[in-house]
Amino acid sequence: MSPEAGYTLAAEGALASLVSQFSSRLDCFRELVQNSIDAGSRRIDVRLEWEPGAGGQGTSAIHVWDDGEGMTAAIIDQELTRLFASSKEDDLTKIGKFGIGFVSIFALAPRAVLVHTGRQGEAWEVLFHEDRSYDRLPLPTACEGTRITLFVPGDAARHAELAAGAREALWRWCRFTPVALWFEDRASGRPAELIRAPFAVEGECPVRVEAEGMELALAWSECPTHGFYNRGLTLLETADTDEAVGARAALFRRVSFRARADKLEHTLSRETVYRDENLARVLEALEAAVCGPLADALADELERLAALPAPGPLELGRGLRLLAFLSAAPFEVLRRLEDRPLLAAHDGPPRSLADVWATARQGPVALGAERTAVAEALHAQGGFCLREGPEGQVRRLLLRYLLERERRSALGVLSTLFGLDLRADAGRPRDWLGYHPEERLGARLVAPEDGYLAVELLPAPGPDALALLAAAQALLAGAGVGFRELGACRLRDPLPEPPLLLQGPRLTPLMPRAWLRPRGPEQAWPVAAVNLEHPQARACLAAQPVQPRVAACALARALALASAEAPLSVEALLGAAADRRGGGAG
Amino acid sequence: MGAEPARMRRLQDEAAATYARDLAQVLAGARLNQQYPDAAAVAAWTACMAQAVRLGLLPGLEVDLRSGLPARGMWERLRADAALAPASLAVLRPLPELEQRARRYPRGPYQDHLRRHAHYTALGGLPPYPCEALAAAPRREAGAGQAASYQLTLDTLGADGLPVRLGLHVRVAPVKRCPPLALRGEAVLPSAEFAARLRALAGLDAELAFTRLAEEPGLTPLELLRGSLGPVFVGGLRSEGPAAEAGAPFVGTFGLERAGTEGAEGDNDPLSASAPVERTGEEARACAGARARLGFRVFRDRKLVVPAALVPAVQAWCQGRGTRNVVYGLEAP
Incomplete structure (x- = not known):
C-alpha cells in the first residue's frame, strides 16, 4: 500500500440520506455525466460488461469514461472524495454545485470502484473498497480524463436490469447534452448507441x-x-x-x-x-x-x-x-x-378578428359549417360567412375575443370618463357593464339564416303604393320622426309574425334580423322599407284610392309604432297633417 | 545550394478525399476535450474542401506541410464561400428544376449550377467555423473585495497554421475608460481592441501570452490554456519524430500548454526539444518579472495518435526524451 493509501470517504451518513432523495439509484449516471461535462469532455462512454462467476452469480463492470481535464492528487483528496467540497460551487460555467455527484455512485452498492485519472503529468489509480475506504496509487503510464469502473455483484438478470436502467436514466436525463454520449451493454450484443435527441x-x-x-x-x-x-x-x-x-x-x-x-x-x-x-x-x-x-x-x-x-x-x-x-x-x-386574415370564409377572402369586431358592432356575424345560399348572398353584398367547425371552434374563439375586447374597451371608457381605477381583471363584466355581454355578443354569432332576413326590395311598387309611402313619409317628417328614405319591400322567407317595417343604416337584400327590433326615437335607423305584404300595409293600400289621407295617416302611425319605442300620438300626427295641409295651401 | 523544400502540397480528387477521411479519423482518435479546438468541426470543414475539389470548384486541396493541415488560404476560401452560401443558393434554381434542366441541356450552364448547389448546400450544413470565434461568459460574480472573473475562449488559426484554442480565466476590475469587457444584459462582450490583442496572444506560447495578458490594465489572469491541433500528418505527407522514424503512415500530435497561478510547473512535451521557445531579451525579462510578481507556473503537455502497433515504440521514444505522454493507438485509416 502506498503512503497515500488508507483514506476514508467522508460523511457517509450524509451520503446515504442525500442519495436516497434521488428518484432512482441509477440517477448516479446523470451525476457522472454532469461531472464529465463540467470537466470539459466532448465525449463520454458508458459501457457495461458482464463477467459470469460461480453459482450463477457474477459481476457487472460499469465503465464511465470521459476526456475531461482529469484530476490531480489534490483534487482527488480534497474534492472527489468529500461531500460538499466542490470547487464548482460558485463557478457559473459549471453545472455541478454541491459536491455530491461522484459519491452518488455508491448508491449502486458496488463491490469496488476503480478510477483512473490524470492531469498535468500526474496519473492516478484510485481504488474504492466496499467500505468506501480508498487507496490512491500512481499509474505507470500517462493517463488523461477520468475513467471510472464500478464492479457490482449480481446475477445475469440483475445485470440486464442494471443495463436497462442505466440506458433509461441516460435517455431521461442526458439526451440533450452537447457531448457525444455513447452507451453500450456488451452483454446484450447490441452496438454502441449515441444518446442524443x-x-x-x-x-x-x-x-x-x-x-x-x-x-x-x-x-x-x-x-x-x-x-x-x-x-x-x-x-x-x-x-x-x-x-x-x-x-x-x-x-x-x-x-x-x-x-x-x-x-x-x-x-x-x-x-x-x-x-x-x-x-x-x-x-x-x-x-x-x-x-x-x-x-x-x-x-x-x-x-x-x-x-x-x-x-x-x-x-x-x-x-x-x-x-x-x-x-x-x-x-x-x-x-x-387581430389584423391577420386567419379565419376562412365560405366565399371571398379570409377575414381577421378585427373584421369580426367591426361587423359585430353593427350586427350579426355569420358562421356556418356549410356554404348556403344566404352565405353566398351575404358575400355578394360585401359581407362574409365564416367557415365553422363541427364543434363550434370558430364561435368559441370569436366569443372569447369579442368578450375580452368589449370588456377592455368598456373598462377603458369607464376609466377615462369617470377616473375609475378599474383593473383588467375587475369583477364580473355584467356587474359594471349593466348587461350580460356574453349573452349579447353570443347572440350576434349566428348561422346566416338565423341572422339575416332575405328581402326583395321593390323600387317600383306601383302608383298607389308610391303615393301612400310619400304621404306617410311626409306625415312622419312633420312629426319629427321621418326617415331619410322610405321604400317598399317584400320578404322572401315566410315568418310567423312578419314585420311591417325593415330599417337600418342601408337597405340590402339581406337585412340583419337584429335591425327589426324597435329602437328609441333618437336611435332610429335612417333608412327603412315597408313590407307591402304585411296586413296593415295591405289594408292601407286598399284604402289609398278611396281615402288617401286616412290611409297615409294610418300607415304613418303604424310605422311610427314599429320604428320607435316611444309611439307617437294620433294627435301629433293629425297636427302634422294639418300643418302640412296648411303649408300646402299656403 | 539546395532548393528550399516545398511548404505546400496540392491534393487532387481521390487524394484529397482520402486525406480528409484519414485526418478525420486521427482527429477523432485523439479524444480532444473542450481545451482544444473543435476537432469534429475541423474534420467536417476539411471534408467540405475535399468535396469542393471533387466538384471542380477548387483547383486542389492545399496542405501546409509544416502542420499537415489545410493551408490558411483553404480556410479563408471556404469561410468566404460559407458566408455567401445563403445568398448564392437563393439565386440558383431549386434543385429538382436544376437537375431536370441539367438532363435536358447537358452542355448548358446547369451542370455547373448543380455543382455549386451541392457545394453551398454542404456549407450550410457545416458546424460553426472552427478557426475564428471569441466567446466570453461570467465565471464568478464579484465578491467581498474581489472583482468578478470571466471565462474567455478564443479559436483562431495560429501563425504556424495550427488551429488553436485559447481558454482564459481572468479577473477584471471595474475600469472607467476602455474596459476590456462590457456587460450587455446577460452577455459579456470583449471590446474590439481587447479582442484584437487576444488574437495576437494566440500566436504566443502560454508563458509569454500569460505575461502579456497580465500587462492589460485592470485585468488579472488566473489561468491560460492553449490547446492546438497538429502537426498531424496523414497519407504519407511529411512527418517528423518517432512515427516518421518508424515509418508510420500517420501521426497526430496535440499540444496543451497551461499557465496559471495554481498547478504544477513542468514540460511534458516531447517536441519541445526539437522546437524550443525562442525569446528576445525583452520577452525573457518580461516573463521573468511576471513570474516573480504573479507566481504563475507553466505546464506543457502533448498527446499523440499513432498506429496501434507503434504505441509502445512511441511511448519509449517519449520516455527517452524525459516525458510521459498519452499515446492513443489507431488502426491504420
Missing part, C-alpha cells in the same frame, strides 16, 4: 428561440409537456403546467416547451429546477416567445390554411385544431394577431 418539442408550428444564454423550443400542443435543462441535462420534465410555470400556467396550457439555460440550477435532491431569478428570466423569455414567434408561427399557418381555395378534410381539420390553440392563447396574442 434533437432539442425540439412535438406539436404544431414549432419554433426555436435563442436569447441571451438560453435556448427555447416551443410548439402548440393539446397535451403539453414542459422541460428545463442546463447544458442539455434535464432539471425538470413534467406535464403538470402549474408545477412547471406556477402563476404563468394560463399561458402554457396548450404550449409545450423546452428551455435550456446555463444558469438554471437543480435542487439538492435533483427533484426539480431551482426557483430563483434565473428561472424567472427564463419564464419571461418563454412568455415573450409564446406571445411573439410562437403566435406568429400559428398565424402564418392559419393564414395559409384559410387562404386555400379548396381545402381538403385534412386541411380543414388542421385549421380548426390550430384555431382551438388560438382560443386558448392569452388575449395579448389575439390582439397581436
Whole structure:
C-alpha cells in the first residue's frame, strides 16, 4: 500500500440520506455525466460488461469514461472524495454545485470502484473498497480524463436490469447534452448507441428561440409537456403546467416547451429546477416567445390554411385544431394577431378578428359549417360567412375575443370618463357593464339564416303604393320622426309574425334580423322599407284610392309604432297633417 | 545550394478525399476535450474542401506541410464561400428544376449550377467555423473585495497554421475608460481592441501570452490554456519524430500548454526539444518579472495518435526524451 493509501470517504451518513432523495439509484449516471461535462469532455462512454462467476452469480463492470481535464492528487483528496467540497460551487460555467455527484455512485452498492485519472503529468489509480475506504496509487503510464469502473455483484438478470436502467436514466436525463454520449451493454450484443435527441418539442408550428444564454423550443400542443435543462441535462420534465410555470400556467396550457439555460440550477435532491431569478428570466423569455414567434408561427399557418381555395378534410381539420390553440392563447396574442386574415370564409377572402369586431358592432356575424345560399348572398353584398367547425371552434374563439375586447374597451371608457381605477381583471363584466355581454355578443354569432332576413326590395311598387309611402313619409317628417328614405319591400322567407317595417343604416337584400327590433326615437335607423305584404300595409293600400289621407295617416302611425319605442300620438300626427295641409295651401 | 523544400502540397480528387477521411479519423482518435479546438468541426470543414475539389470548384486541396493541415488560404476560401452560401443558393434554381434542366441541356450552364448547389448546400450544413470565434461568459460574480472573473475562449488559426484554442480565466476590475469587457444584459462582450490583442496572444506560447495578458490594465489572469491541433500528418505527407522514424503512415500530435497561478510547473512535451521557445531579451525579462510578481507556473503537455502497433515504440521514444505522454493507438485509416 502506498503512503497515500488508507483514506476514508467522508460523511457517509450524509451520503446515504442525500442519495436516497434521488428518484432512482441509477440517477448516479446523470451525476457522472454532469461531472464529465463540467470537466470539459466532448465525449463520454458508458459501457457495461458482464463477467459470469460461480453459482450463477457474477459481476457487472460499469465503465464511465470521459476526456475531461482529469484530476490531480489534490483534487482527488480534497474534492472527489468529500461531500460538499466542490470547487464548482460558485463557478457559473459549471453545472455541478454541491459536491455530491461522484459519491452518488455508491448508491449502486458496488463491490469496488476503480478510477483512473490524470492531469498535468500526474496519473492516478484510485481504488474504492466496499467500505468506501480508498487507496490512491500512481499509474505507470500517462493517463488523461477520468475513467471510472464500478464492479457490482449480481446475477445475469440483475445485470440486464442494471443495463436497462442505466440506458433509461441516460435517455431521461442526458439526451440533450452537447457531448457525444455513447452507451453500450456488451452483454446484450447490441452496438454502441449515441444518446442524443434533437432539442425540439412535438406539436404544431414549432419554433426555436435563442436569447441571451438560453435556448427555447416551443410548439402548440393539446397535451403539453414542459422541460428545463442546463447544458442539455434535464432539471425538470413534467406535464403538470402549474408545477412547471406556477402563476404563468394560463399561458402554457396548450404550449409545450423546452428551455435550456446555463444558469438554471437543480435542487439538492435533483427533484426539480431551482426557483430563483434565473428561472424567472427564463419564464419571461418563454412568455415573450409564446406571445411573439410562437403566435406568429400559428398565424402564418392559419393564414395559409384559410387562404386555400379548396381545402381538403385534412386541411380543414388542421385549421380548426390550430384555431382551438388560438382560443386558448392569452388575449395579448389575439390582439397581436387581430389584423391577420386567419379565419376562412365560405366565399371571398379570409377575414381577421378585427373584421369580426367591426361587423359585430353593427350586427350579426355569420358562421356556418356549410356554404348556403344566404352565405353566398351575404358575400355578394360585401359581407362574409365564416367557415365553422363541427364543434363550434370558430364561435368559441370569436366569443372569447369579442368578450375580452368589449370588456377592455368598456373598462377603458369607464376609466377615462369617470377616473375609475378599474383593473383588467375587475369583477364580473355584467356587474359594471349593466348587461350580460356574453349573452349579447353570443347572440350576434349566428348561422346566416338565423341572422339575416332575405328581402326583395321593390323600387317600383306601383302608383298607389308610391303615393301612400310619400304621404306617410311626409306625415312622419312633420312629426319629427321621418326617415331619410322610405321604400317598399317584400320578404322572401315566410315568418310567423312578419314585420311591417325593415330599417337600418342601408337597405340590402339581406337585412340583419337584429335591425327589426324597435329602437328609441333618437336611435332610429335612417333608412327603412315597408313590407307591402304585411296586413296593415295591405289594408292601407286598399284604402289609398278611396281615402288617401286616412290611409297615409294610418300607415304613418303604424310605422311610427314599429320604428320607435316611444309611439307617437294620433294627435301629433293629425297636427302634422294639418300643418302640412296648411303649408300646402299656403 | 539546395532548393528550399516545398511548404505546400496540392491534393487532387481521390487524394484529397482520402486525406480528409484519414485526418478525420486521427482527429477523432485523439479524444480532444473542450481545451482544444473543435476537432469534429475541423474534420467536417476539411471534408467540405475535399468535396469542393471533387466538384471542380477548387483547383486542389492545399496542405501546409509544416502542420499537415489545410493551408490558411483553404480556410479563408471556404469561410468566404460559407458566408455567401445563403445568398448564392437563393439565386440558383431549386434543385429538382436544376437537375431536370441539367438532363435536358447537358452542355448548358446547369451542370455547373448543380455543382455549386451541392457545394453551398454542404456549407450550410457545416458546424460553426472552427478557426475564428471569441466567446466570453461570467465565471464568478464579484465578491467581498474581489472583482468578478470571466471565462474567455478564443479559436483562431495560429501563425504556424495550427488551429488553436485559447481558454482564459481572468479577473477584471471595474475600469472607467476602455474596459476590456462590457456587460450587455446577460452577455459579456470583449471590446474590439481587447479582442484584437487576444488574437495576437494566440500566436504566443502560454508563458509569454500569460505575461502579456497580465500587462492589460485592470485585468488579472488566473489561468491560460492553449490547446492546438497538429502537426498531424496523414497519407504519407511529411512527418517528423518517432512515427516518421518508424515509418508510420500517420501521426497526430496535440499540444496543451497551461499557465496559471495554481498547478504544477513542468514540460511534458516531447517536441519541445526539437522546437524550443525562442525569446528576445525583452520577452525573457518580461516573463521573468511576471513570474516573480504573479507566481504563475507553466505546464506543457502533448498527446499523440499513432498506429496501434507503434504505441509502445512511441511511448519509449517519449520516455527517452524525459516525458510521459498519452499515446492513443489507431488502426491504420
